[in-house]
Amino acid sequence: MNRIVSLINSFLLAVILLSSNAALAKDESTTKHEGIDIVININEAGAEELKTLLIGVGDSKAKAIIDYRKMNGKFVAVDDLSNVKGIGDKLMEKNRSRIVL
Structure with missing residues (x-):
């Protein structure tokens, strides 16, 4: 009977250790780039x-962004990027915080 209890305890300990490592790995992957501004x-x-x-x-x-820049010179405002063919409002909103001049 003691062997069975010991085996069950060992099994439960292994499950707890494995699940805690999986939880830590998940948290690490979601916060890996936290605090880094792109x-x-x-x-x-x-x-x-x-x-x-x-x-x-x-x-x-x-390529369109680079071609536009070559033909029209430097972008004066972030919103000027929307003048490039294929760059619409949705793409601008997704990237606005990343763009500098």
Whole structure:
């Protein structure tokens, strides 16, 4: 009888330890970048930076941003980015806090 109680206690301890590690891993993944502000200067960033740091921007939109900048000069205001083909209001709102000039 003591062996059965000992095995049950060992099993319960193992379950508790494994579940606490899983909970810690989950918390770590959700707070990994907490406190880090992601900002990008749209007047100086290259295509790779634009794709990586702006939400919803891939190859074609990054190229469009750079092409627009080459043809029209530097962006004067953050909202000027919405003049780029393919950059709409929703994309602007998702990225507004990340954009600097």
